[in-house]
Amino acid sequence: MAVEPFRLMTTPLDEETRLVAERELRETPEVRDKAIVELRRLLGENKDLYYADDDKTLLVFLRPTHFYPESAIKLMRRIAEFKQDYVKILKDLVPEDEKSSFVDNNVVNVLTNLDQDGRRVLIVNCGSLWNTKKVSADSLFRIFYLVHVAAQVEESTQVRGVVVIMDFDGLGLSQVRSLSPSFSKRLLTFIQDAMPIRMKQVHIINEPGIFKMVWALFKPFIREKLGSRMFLHGKDRDSLHKHMNPEFLPANYGGKLPAIDYTGKDWYPSVTEHLGYIEQWNTYGFANNKK
Numbered sequence: 001m002a003v004e005p006f007r008l009m010t011t012p013l014d015e016e017t018r019l020v021a022e023r024e025l026r027e028t029p030e031v032r033d034k035a036i037v038e039l040r041r042l043l044g045e046n047k048d049l050y051y052a053d054d055d056k057t058l059l060v061f062l063r064p065t066h067f068y069p070e071s072a073i074k075l076m077r078r079i080a081e082f083k084q085d086y087v088k089i090l091k092d093l094v095p096e097d098e099k100s101s102f103v104d105n106n107v108v109n110v111l112t113n114l115d116q117d118g119r120r121v122l123i124v125n126c127g128s129l130w131n132t133k134k135v136s137a138d139s140l141f142r143i144f145y146l147v148h149v150a151a152q153v154e155e156s157t158q159v160r161g162v163v164v165i166m167d168f169d170g171l172g173l174s175q176v177r178s179l180s181p182s183f184s185k186r187l188l189t190f191i192q193d194a195m196p197i198r199m200k201q202v203h204i205i206n207e208p209g210i211f212k213m214v215w216a217l218f219k220p221f222i223r224e225k226l227g228s229r230m231f232l233h234g235k236d237r238d239s240l241h242k243h244m245n246p247e248f249l250p251a252n253y254g255g256k257l258p259a260i261d262y263t264g265k266d267w268y269p270s271v272t273e274h275l276g277y278i279e280q281w282n283t284y285g286f287a288n289n290k291k
Contacts, residue, residue: 005112006266008274009154017118021159026067035062038069046073049080050287052280063158064196075196080285082194086186087289089138092282095146095272101139102271105131106263108143113257116245119160119200120151123260126179127206128170137178141187143264148197149281150271161198163244165253169206171214179214188221202230203240205253 003009013021021027039062040053051057058072065071083090101107107130109123122144130140151157168175191199204211215232222230233239237246237254249255271278 003112003114006262006270008150008270009156011155013155013159017156017159020118021063024066025063025159027063027159031067032059032062035067035069035072039072042069042073043076046077048287049073049076049285051076051284059155060152060158060196064198075194076284079194079196080289082190083285084289089142090145093142093146094275094278094282095268098139098142098146099268101135101143101264102268103265105129105135107135107140108147108264109260109262110147110264110267111250111260112262113248115163115248117160117200118156120154120157120162121244122147122162122164124164124166125169126166126171126175127168128172128175129167130175130178132174132178137180137183140178141183141190144187145190146271146278148195149278150274151197152281153274153277157197161200163201163203164199165203165205167206168204168208168211168214171208171210173210176210176213179217181217184217185221188218188226192223192226199226200229201243202226203243204230204232205240206235207232 018027036055036058039058043049043051043053043058051061061072061075062069065075095102107125109125111121111123115121124140124144135143151162207214231239231243240253241249244253244255246253246255248257250257251259
């Protein structure tokens with residue numbers, strides 16, 4: 001599936017993705033319509049929650065929960081709880097707040113192509129490319145959070161999910177100190193409880209020996225489902241390629257595509273293009289926290 005570089009896809013599902021949705025998520029017109037009606041009713045009953053109840057918004061929560069409305073409303077509540085717990089770093093968050101982190105630092109990036117399964121691939125440079133004096137751990141999380149909100153506008157991503165490559169090349173003590181227990185808990189709670197995007201795989205690459213300190217912090221918070229989707233490869237590209245077809249990877253990761261010559265700076269305009277959606281997302285959660 002070819003995509004336009006540095007643009008989010010806002011087109012309806014194509015036939016191939018529709019079939020993926022039916023096979024993996026139980027999404028058929030009948031199941032979808034019934035689930036939307038039921039989730040709208042549940043949202044009306046949960047008066048302490050505030051979310052838009054149009055079809056498009058409700059699908060954001062129904063797709064990752066396989067169109068079970070009871071599971072979707074629980075996800076919506078967990079998102080509200082997460083936003084309340086971390087209100088100090090998430091309240092009214094917009095791309096402009098982290099523009100320097102996006103534009104001037106090569107910490108978070110997204111491949112311009114999809115992988116072999118039509119999924120977006122997020123790159124997080126957690127090693128020497130991460131200057132912790134310029135981009136704090138809170139800023140790193142906020143970038144990740146903004147990217148996840150923007151990704152929701154892509155219906156294909158709602159269906160197919162995302163893959164993350166965490167590159168720890170050159171990991172040093174400054175990065176290890178920033179990847180604190182509180183950061184680890186926040187990140188993993190978000191991914192496992194409060195992220196309405198399907199996390200399909202997490203690939204950890206180029207991790208040096210010191211990574212054992214980071215893994216010791218992460219591991220207690222990783223539950224079975226996410227753990228089964230996390231893979232540690234070191235510098236073994238054959239290991240990575242067992243999961244990610246090199247035909248769809250850049251040379252940086254032993255792939256056959258040209259090496260990455262772009263950064264988050266190139267993606268930043270695409271994120272800001274959907275500022276309206278991000279601002280609307282900021283209003284969701286508990287009704288008493290609504291603007």
